[in-house]
Amino acid sequence: MPIHRLLVRIADTSRRHAALVVLAGVLLTLLSVLYAGAHLGVTTNTDTMFSPRLAWRQAEMEYDRAFPQFNNLLVIVINAREPEEADATAAALTARLRADPALFHDVTRPDSSPYLEKEGLLFLPVPKLTALMNSTIDAQPFIGQLVADPSARGLFSALALIGLGAQKGMGNLTPYLPALDAFHHALARSLAGHPQPLSWETLLGGGLAKLAGQYRFVLVHPKLDYGALEPGGTATRAIRTIAAGLPFVRAGDARVRITGQIALSDEEFASVAEGMLVGLIGSVALITLWLFLAVRTWRLIVPILMTLTLGLALTLLFASVAVGTLNLVSVGFGVLFVGIAVDFSIQFCVRYRERRFEYADPAEAMAQTAGRVGEQILVAAVATAAGFLAFVPTAFSGVAELGLIAGVGMLIAFTCTIAFLPAAITLFRPPGEAGMVGFAWAVPLDPLIRRWRWRVLAGFAVVALAGAVLAPRIGFDSNPLDTKNPHTEAMRTLKDLMSSPLTNPFTIDVMTPNATAAATLAGRLAPLSTVDDVRSIASFVPTEQKKKLAIIADAADILGPTLLPLSPVVPATAGQIRLAARTALAQIDAAGSKIAPDSPLRAIAGDLRRLVAAPDAVVMATNAALTRFLPDELDRLRTALSAAPVTAADIPPAIRRDWVLPDGRARVQVTPKVAVSRTSAGLHDFVRQVLAVAPDAGGPAVTVVATARTIVDAFRSAALYALAAITVILVLALRRLRDVALVLAPLLLSALMTLLVAVLLPLPLNYANIIALPLLLGVGVAFNIYFVMNWRAGRHAVLGSATARAIVFSALTTGTAFGSLALSHHPGTASMGELLLISLACTLVASLVFVPALLASVRRTGPR
Numbered sequence: 116m117p118i119h120r121l122l123v124r125i126a127d128t129s130r131r132h133a134a135l136v137v138l139a140g141v142l143l144t145l146l147s148v149l150y151a152g153a154h155l156g157v158t159t160n161t162d163t164m165f166s167p168r169l170a171w172r173q174a175e176m177e178y179d180r181a182f183p184q185f186n187n188l189l190v191i192v193i194n195a196r197e198p199e200e201a202d203a204t205a206a207a208l209t210a211r212l213r214a215d216p217a218l219f220h221d222v223t224r225p226d227s228s229p230y231l232e233k234e235g236l237l238f239l240p241v242p243k244l245t246a247l248m249n250s251t252i253d254a255q256p257f258i259g260q261l262v263a264d265p266s267a268r269g270l271f272s273a274l275a276l277i278g279l280g281a282q283k284g285m286g287n288l289t290p291y292l293p294a295l296d297a298f299h300h301a302l303a304r305s306l307a308g309h310p311q312p313l314s315w316e317t318l319l320g321g322g323l324a325k326l327a328g329q330y331r332f333v334l335v336h337p338k339l340d341y342g343a344l345e346p347g348g349t350a351t352r353a354i355r356t357i358a359a360g361l362p363f364v365r366a367g368d369a370r371v372r373i374t375g376q377i378a379l380s381d382e383e384f385a386s387v388a389e390g391m392l393v394g395l396i397g398s399v400a401l402i403t404l405w406l407f408l409a410v411r412t413w414r415l416i417v418p419i420l421m422t423l424t425l426g427l428a429l430t431l432l433f434a435s436v437a438v439g440t441l442n443l444v445s446v447g448f449g450v451l452f453v454g455i456a457v458d459f460s461i462q463f464c465v466r467y468r469e470r471r472f473e474y475a476d477p478a479e480a481m482a483q484t485a486g487r488v489g490e491q492i493l494v495a496a497v498a499t500a501a502g503f504l505a506f507v508p509t510a511f512s513g514v515a516e517l518g519l520i521a522g523v524g525m526l527i528a529f530t531c532t533i534a535f536l537p538a539a540i541t542l543f544r545p546p547g548e549a550g551m552v553g554f555a556w557a558v559p560l561d562p563l564i565r566r567w568r569w570r571v572l573a574g575f576a577v578v579a580l581a582g583a584v585l586a587p588r589i590g591f592d593s594n595p596l597d598t599k600n601p602h603t604e605a606m607r608t609l610k611d612l613m614s615s616p617l618t619n620p621f622t623i624d625v626m627t628p629n630a631t632a633a634a635t636l637a638g639r640l641a642p643l644s645t646v647d648d649v650r651s652i653a654s655f656v657p658t659e660q661k662k663k664l665a666i667i668a669d670a671a672d673i674l675g676p677t678l679l680p681l682s683p684v685v686p687a688t689a690g691q692i693r694l695a696a697r698t699a700l701a702q703i704d705a706a707g708s709k710i711a712p713d714s715p716l717r718a719i720a721g722d723l724r725r726l727v728a729a730p731d732a733v734v735m736a737t738n739a740a741l742t743r744f745l746p747d748e749l750d751r752l753r754t755a756l757s758a759a760p761v762t763a764a765d766i767p768p769a770i771r772r773d774w775v776l777p778d779g780r781a782r783v784q785v786t787p788k789v790a791v792s793r794t795s796a797g798l799h800d801f802v803r804q805v806l807a808v809a810p811d812a813g814g815p816a817v818t819v820v821a822t823a824r825t826i827v828d829a830f831r832s833a834a835l836y837a838l839a840a841i842t843v844i845l846v847l848a849l850r851r852l853r854d855v856a857l858v859l860a861p862l863l864l865s866a867l868m869t870l871l872v873a874v875l876l877p878l879p880l881n882y883a884n885i886i887a888l889p890l891l892l893g894v895g896v897a898f899n900i901y902f903v904m905n906w907r908a909g910r911h912a913v914l915g916s917a918t919a920r921a922i923v924f925s926a927l928t929t930g931t932a933f934g935s936l937a938l939s940h941h942p943g944t945a946s947m948g949e950l951l952l953i954s955l956a957c958t959l960v961a962s963l964v965f966v967p968a969l970l971a972s973v974r975r976t977g978p979r
Contacts, residue, residue: 118493119486122533126485129538130478136538140425140531147432155435158341163442164513171821174813178624181776184223184336189347190375191333191354192608196368197314198329199744202227204361204369205331211357212335218350220336230655230767236667236755237657244663248670251319251752253290258319258749259677265745267738268687271695274298274719278702281709281716288714294318295715301740302722306729310740311368315748328617337377347377374612378605383941401931402457409924410464412546418539419460426456426531430524438520444513447886448520454932455499456528458897458925459492463532465552465921467540472548481537489533491904494848495897496529498841502892505836511829514886518833554923558915564967571968575864575961582867589870590879593795593823598883598943614789616647621792623785623805624814627651630763633774633781639808640785645801648786652774655766664760671756678753689731692738696723783809787816795823822882830885837892845900849907857903857969861961862895868957873950883943884950891954894929898922898962906970913967926959 129136165172179186191208195201205224212222236244251258260273277291288295301313337350345351351373363369406416430452434441441448466488470480503525506518564571592598599606612618625640627633633651641649657663687695700723703716710716726737775781785805791797802820805812838859845855869891873880901918913919933955936948 119490122489122493123482123486125534126489126537127478127482129534129536130481130541133538133541136535137421137542140421140535140538144425144428147428151428151431151435154439155431156440157344157446158440158442163440164444164511165822165825166510166512166515169510169821169825171813171817171825174811175818178626178813181626181780182773182782184221184334184773187336187339187377188375189335189337189350189354189373189377191335191358192372192374192612193331193333194329194370195363197312197744198316199314199747200312200363200369201329201331204358204363204371205333207361208354208358208371209333212333212354215353218338218353220338222336223334225332225334225773228767228770230765230770232751233754234657234758234761236758237660237663237761239663241659241662241666244666247320248666250290252670252673254294254319255674255677257291257294258674258752261745262678262680262749264684264687265742265749266684266687267692267734267741268695269684270298270741271692271699271723274699275695275702278699278704278706278716281706282702284709288716292715295719298741299715299718299722302719302726302737305737305740306722306725306733308733310736312739312743313741313745315744316751319748319752328615330612330618339377345381347381351378351381372604372608374605374608379599379609382603382605383599383943402928405924405927405931406461409461409920409928410468410545414543414545415464415468415540418536418543419457419464421539422460422531422536423453423456425535426524426528427452429527429531430520433523433527434520437523438516442513442516444886445516445520448517448524450932450936451503451517451521452524452528454929455525455894455897456532457928458894458921459496459528459532460536461925461928462488462492462901462918462921463536464540465917465924468545468548469552469917471545472550472552475547477541477544477547481540485533485537487908488901491901492529492532494844494904495900496525497848498844498896498900499892500525501840501844502837502896505840506829506833508836509829509833511826514829514833517886552917553912553915553920555915557919558912560914561912561967564914564964565971568968568971571964572972575965575968578871579864579867582871585874586867586870589874590877591795591823591827592879592881593819594798595819595822595882598881598941598946600941613792616786616789619647619786619789619792621787621798621801621816621819622814623787623802623809623812623816625783625785625805625809625812627781627783629779630775630781633783636783636809640783640805643804643808645787645791645797645804646785647788647791649783650786651783652763652766652771652781655770655774656761656763660760664758667756667758674752674756678749678756680753687738689734692734693727696726699723700727784814785812792816826882826885830888834888834892841892841896849903853973854903854907857906857966857973858896858899860969861899861958861966862892864965865895865954865958865961866891868961869950869954872953872957878946878949878953880950881943881946884947886947887950887954891958894926894955895958895961898926898958899966902962902966902970913970914963919963922959922962926955930955 162176167173167176191205193201193205193208195204205227209222209224212219231238236247239247256276257273260276261269263269264272277288277295281288297313297318301311304311335350335354337347339346340349354371354373358364358371361369361371364371403416406419407413410416410419427449430448434445434448438445463484467480467484470483470487471477474480474483500522503518503522506514507522509515596606596609601607601610609620612620625633625636627636630652634653637649637651637653640646700720703710703720703723706716726734729737773782787798787801791801798816799820802812802816806817842855842859845858846852849855849858872878878884901922902913905913905916905918910916930952933948933951936944937952939945939948
């Protein structure tokens, strides 16, 4: 039986049993939705986006198994006005989180290690260590007074000694100036009613405190719920609640932020959802308007919406059975389905209106519609499905899954259009047509385009040539961070971390057979021009230990007796602190003109005058601010001066397990220069240089580059598969190579026009918007098929036809859905919407301007 007769019979059967078919469709919709609700899941785990058969994915999975402590982390980043405040906040937060095993598997502080606290001085270069020890020795008298009495009373006694030395012209105050300036500011803030703890780590450590950077880290492995849109949402909210109650955070002196793989993924969904409801309402309103303008009656709008709903529900049912769990890409199949399936329904309904103008009998009009347009929709649906299914063999699992669902969805959409829509139309009884359905205003444009066809074709040839020339220049932004909302906390925090080589996330990891091999490889990688730092387990064994230990031992011999802890000191009272302040003030005043005019000692003298007259509460608050962190820093100084020779055997397990596996294999971590990691080109150069030395390297930077290559290869292969499959389908359907070329030529033109516009804007391709390309194939093929098959049937009118009306309003309906994406707060979603709109506009221009000119330039012969 010929295809068109089969389609007519199906549509006629649907019409004759309209009520039963519609009832069955409604029940099937409900059952499909219920089944999908119970069996179809959504995973936000990005590991499912790529085939596990890929070499780089296998290496990534092996690395994750070897070092699970680095995977699925919430990274808590803490910075504060003073380093001690950050340390105290991190310690308190760690303790609170460890007390909640229901939410957190484990909690660690990578920057808090007894080993590094003791041996830390050995990691300084010899010149820097020498300068630090000399300045510490110069401060011995001052330190001795503080050890004897670690309170404001002892501090003011030390200031009195400095004043006495100034009177006698003894001693150089230059080494003390930073400390004196800090004392003045701490005193001034306390007297103003805003006491803030003084950083003794900064004062006694010199520049040592800056070497650790401004951030402190707490690494958390939360318990994740991949069935939720934000798998780490519960854990993140718990962290924020705990952090908000910590003293320095509550006072505004410390800031706690959360980033890391889990936080970035969770916030990405929040960005996508932001404004979605308003956009959805606006889109539905506009789509309803376009449908009304296309079909002019709610009696056709409702059948269209019912058909779409049934098709979407059946596609959900298929996804539930065939896939089971949607990933971050395949979850977008609904947009693709509605965007293309609505075209089938609009084409059928507009052409039905056209037949109703010609035939008074609804049954005859329905049969004529099914016979004429049904075959066109079938060819369009099969070609579009082939375009989507071409992605199934690729290694980009996210799009492969999307291609499978959307491809089958196109066939489902066609089935619903030809088997259900006629019944719904019959049941709702739309009125007959009093006039022609096409665009009456566009009728004069057809002869105009025919007359100017060669100039139109020449103009498009120039555009196509420009697109072909500029197409290689279109960029692919391989940095996944560029598709995320830059204004979320996780992204802002990550950007801050990227500005420092100490915390740059785009590292490369290399597994070596053992620690010796790791050290050798590190030496080969360090000279590379894109590399900032290379670390291995050997990095935790200081170099030049003999020389450094001698310097530390000399300082310890001098400072050791001074730092010996004495018996507990009786806490200072307000009266004792005032007395010590008066004594210090007297000594400073006595120095008189011997103190430089801009010396902080003069400012301190003013502070002391105010302090001796201040209430007890202010005096005690000043005491707390000046000395809160002093005892701990004195303990750290004692520990640091006890440094001893170390070997690899002395590295504690807490550090070793991050670098060496139980089987002896050792990890090397390579960090790029900050400027290199800021651009995709720089990151590619970094990866290329490292892979040239270590071909088996992996890690975040390699994953970014490999992911980009996989995606580009997948779309290149899928495009070739799709083009071949669509060509074969068109050959079978049209049976004439010339007619096949008439369908494919505008498709190629619209693709080149899309690339041309993207280059000129510029709008680089990225992980999100590259999904627009398969949709371009689907929409473009459908639009072109309608016109070419009409032309084959002898209908010369193009722009004034009912087909053009259906195409225009189908494009407006689809474009409205895409427009809502373009307005998203999420950059990746917005770029996808923008590229979809561009490709749709180019497809529409090619279909409504290029195709009429092309058809007018070809002599028509009847179909075979």
